[in-house]
Amino acid sequence: MLGAMLDETGKLVLRECPKPLVGPSEVLIKVLASGICGTDLHIFSGKIYGKPNIIRGHEFAGKIIEIGSNVKGLKIGDLVAVDPNIPCGNCYFCRRGEIHLCENLKALGVDLDGGFADYCVIPYDRAYKLPNGVSPEEGAMMEPCACALHGVEKIQIKAGDTVLIIGGGALGLILLQLAYIHGASKVFLSEPVKEKREIAKSFSAYTFDPLKDDVISEIKRLTGVGVDVAIEAVGKADTVELAINCVRRGGKVLIFGVSDQREILNISPFDIYYKEITLMGSFVNPYTNSRALELIANKRLNVKKIISHKFPLREIHKAVEMGLSGNALRILIVWEDF
Ligand SMILES: [Zn+2]
Ligand SMILES: [Zn+2]
Known part of the structure; x- marks a missing residue:
């Protein structure tokens, strides 16, 4: 599969990567829509440091195609949006309910492989089932919302x-x-x-x-x-x-x-x-993902108007260039459903 990441010099590159394996508490997602965030643009232009050799992309949605043995409440074929942030649950901040300030916070697309790839493996508790009528493209807007x-x-x-x-x-x-x-x-x-x-x-x-x-x-x-x-x-x-x-x-x-x-x-x-x-x-999104998704599902938040461009993964460099021009709103990398 293809994945977009920074190389050792900080340059965005597309590389052939192995399809990830699913652990017992994980699900494998066929990524269908993945947003390019302003933070990604800062990283791609060198304004913020980004770890090399990690597949970027932290605002994404897709279809579950494989599930681990411990997974509950999800099945193959479910469309889900992803909360990329994975707190440890055990540090000073997590124990006070401030999971987004976790000292050991890991994020998909930042510290772990993320959504600018054909497939991505995620902990199943980071998946939010898309309500009826919410498309994967709208689902990819859950995280920023x-x-x-x-x-x-x-x-x-x-x-x-x-x-x-x-x-x-x-x-x-x-x-x-x-x-x-x-x-x-x-x-x-x-x-x-x-x-x-x-x-x-x-x-x-x-x-x-x-x-x-x-x-x-x-x-x-x-x-x-x-x-x-x-x-x-x-x-x-x-x-x-x-x-x-x-x-x-x-x-x-x-x-x-x-x-x-x-x-x-x-x-x-x-x-x-x-x-x-x-x-x-204000930093990231503690305990707000499911409510953001409800606002999208109930048409209280219009995210369709905010998606201005769509590109396939192989054209991610063009997409980033468009993002850096400052004239685009949200740019999505999209895949055809299968
Ligand atoms: Zn973001
Ligand atoms: Zn923690």
């Missing part, structure tokens, strides 16, 4: 809050929908690419073009005091600073975007103190 859901829940958007989302990429557009699901009265979204702003408008966002609009003064003008909650979904220091400058006194800022590990914030501690700002981060 679950990450966004964790973020929105962590920052605690209240009914009636005004929310600013900075960045209208795939995750920005998911966060936008989730902000409304959580009761936001008005969601603003700042994004330079017109096509992305148009999709945001179709989800009832009030949009800004940060290349033309003065976002801070527009937010002040439209809200009077600043937004209650700002979510940074770009992954840059200057957009985090923008988020901090757009919240009201007592407002909350969520750093959701994955930034270059070398980025440094230039913010005034006095402002944080005097404005009594809460600054928070």
Whole structure:
């Protein structure tokens, strides 16, 4: 089978790999759809370190074609989405219910072979059966939606809050929908690419073009005091600073975007103190996958609109190039069902 991984020099390569063997508590999946995440793009472009010789891809769904002897509740032929994160269950953090902060966290597509391959073996408790009517392509969106859901829940958007989302990429557009699901009265979204702003408008966002609009003064003008909650979904220091400058006194800022590990914030501690700002981060998706999948299944979250391109695995380099151009939303690697 084919698998996409980094070589020793950090270059993305497609290699012929052996089809994996199934352990007693594992299932073998024929991968059908696998998303290219912004984090993958950072790794492929060298902004974040990635382990070599591991098949990448951590947002995927497929069909079970083999099951281990200890597997319960799943059968051959089931369509499943995958939670790529595997906590140890035994460390300081796991024992306090913060499994995503696990000291020994292993992730499929990061530390273990993942979904940019024809087949992938996963622990069976990481599989989420797709509800009726949910396609593998939508299933591949479970993981990013679950990450966004964790973020929105962590920052605690209240009914009636005004929310600013900075960045209208795939995750920005998911966060936008989730902000409304959580009761936001008005969601603003700042994004330079017109096509992305148009999709945001179709989800009832009030949009800004940060290349033309003065976002801070527009937010002040439209809200009077600043937004209650700002979510940074770009992954840059200057957009985090923008988020901090757009919240009201007592407002909350969520750093959701994955930034270059070398980025440094230039913010005034006095402002944080005097404005009594809460600054928070959100990492991956503890206990949010099944609810994210329910939101997709019940058409509360529209992920179809967010999938902008599809490529076969052999064209993954073209797909990555498209992703790095900044004009795409979610790009999926897809396989024909068999
Ligand atoms: Zn991801
Ligand atoms: Zn742990």
